[in-house]
Amino acid sequence: MTETKRPKGTLTIYDVARLAGVSIASVSRVLNGQGTPRPETRERVMHAVRELSFVPDGAARALSNGLKEVVGVVFRRGGEATFEDEDESLLFIDGINRGIEVAAQHRGFDVLISSVGVHDSHATARISGVAGKADGIILHDRMLSAVGIARLAEMIPIVTLAGSPTRASVNVGCDNDSGMRALVNHLTVEHGYRHLAYLSGHAASPDNRARARVFEAATTAVGAEIQTGPAWQGNYSAAGGAQVIASLLERGGDLPRAIVCANDQTALGVIHALARRGVRVPDDVAVTGFDDVPVARHLHPSLTTIRQPIEQMGATAFDVLYSRISGNGGESDVVLPVRLVLRESCGCPPASPATPALGVGA
Amino acid sequence: MTETKRPKGTLTIYDVARLAGVSIASVSRVLNGQGTPRPETRERVMHAVRELSFVPDGAARALSNGLKEVVGVVFRRGGEATFEDEDESLLFIDGINRGIEVAAQHRGFDVLISSVGVHDSHATARISGVAGKADGIILHDRMLSAVGIARLAEMIPIVTLAGSPTRASVNVGCDNDSGMRALVNHLTVEHGYRHLAYLSGHAASPDNRARARVFEAATTAVGAEIQTGPAWQGNYSAAGGAQVIASLLERGGDLPRAIVCANDQTALGVIHALARRGVRVPDDVAVTGFDDVPVARHLHPSLTTIRQPIEQMGATAFDVLYSRISGNGGESDVVLPVRLVLRESCGCPPASPATPALGVGA
């Protein structure tokens, strides 16, 4: 019960050393499990550490070690969206970030999060800020141009998510092609729909472009008709999806038999917009999503969609980044498999009670 | 186009100084906007910085400045839950974290995220790890005992969320009392339900205890009957809520007219469990939640609940912590207001189409 009441003033390894009666080198060694300290030394140090509630300064360690044990993650926040709506459109991102965090933990890393507003012109500055505080960076879709990435990559390892591979960075994405092909096949062959449309996401998104391309190819291949054009341009948000439907209906346009949405958020907006106008889903129009965010199964009707391994994408992104940070391989892009999840919104029957919608009581 | 191709090897302020032909002090000054550098000096430095894509090392800055510009956030991950289920139970936490992040950004801070498994015995170690890398810490509910907090507080400022105030820390929470009172009033007076039950959350959660206490007081005050006891013990998860209903029904117990759940997740599980057994909500049994997470409005029936200002709680937690870090005030606990959100699950009529469920096209 030493009365070492240090009012404030940062506590350092010197204080611990003094209390324990050893050198700072010894303190550092027992704290880091280096060498083979004498049991008594170890004892005295640990006691002093507990006594003082000492926590070593991460900045000093990082500077000395050349390793911060931090990975930065940067993503875009929704812009036009209200706070409430925002919550929803970030489900996907939150899921990925969780995966990153869990994987990081296995390596003793923590995750530094930073978002950028849609129209934030300081994106580059913000990313640099994070770069300075981390050993490596994970960039979500649409954060930096290829040249921006190339430039930053000179300072720090970079992994992109659902982006495009670069010479300087590695990308982790999912198998849009197989997913979209399976979906179109289900709608056209199994349900026999002959008239479809793809309600797109951000025009610049690599994921969106891949999905759009395969949608066209696959529908064309089976001889189905499709609606396309700027009228079907969404933006990955529920509001964007609802807007497309609203405009279409106002113009008195014909609805296709099935609407394939670029992501779940869009599908959510579409379903609501259709319901409000008395169009029945899936009886009049089938609607599908992409992602399988948690809400998907609770929608009414429940949403048929493509499940991306959301958390696993995050975990993989970290793992790849980690191996780059440690200097081992991790040089090639990775494409994760997806899965078609059939629920009600495509026209399939509701799941039987034997297969509860929740993983409960099973 | 200088051919300064440094293959790897950390780029430092010395490299910039050399390229620009100035001292490192000058580089530091223009980079930080200190002093009044001559325009030419500024020019040369900025040019060199761009040329090299230089990003100053955050650890070195932190060590020198005594400020990392990082706040740590620690929370619990669901444990028994599967990955999928986890997604859902973390909606609330994700919302708060987002609020923290946005507020942090206004001050040039980034957010360091770290989760702890439910049964992780290394919780304290993990928290210390984060503490070393941050200027202050925000602890979600149920992370550390009062003594644990007191100890850690000697090293670093702490703010707790939905916890209990401590001499050493500040708490940010919401007004459980008013919320629960308004809810019970609505159910008993406006709907006239006379037989209710409270399906509780984690027994140790301060929020849960407050809600349970007010529930009992308020129902008793209007002379309604309530069911209580261990049978009504949940754990804030959908699975926990479903389990309570399953056991109750198996024992052939009577259902109350209204079930007030400790949070939305629990309500979600309850609604599914009841539906599976053919009990109609709200016709046979009314069900309510607490939080108003994004899924709430998409449930079928949509969920009547108490809206907590989720993101605002996070933002407030950061603001309070920031003022403690900067040494100004921020010493008193804060209680944020909540709001009763009436939807279908309590027995109220569906919202009119004039008030779309989504913030779309309004």
Add this chain to the structure above:
DNA sequence: CTGAAAGCGCTTACAG
């Protein structure tokens, strides 16, 4: 096994 000392990359008084 242990201690004295150098060094990690910045910032900031202190002189000029």
Add this chain to the structure above:
DNA sequence: CTGAAAGCGCTTACAG
């Protein structure tokens, strides 16, 4: 306005 130098709190060869 600008540069030389000290110092931030650690870790880690290098001697002993």
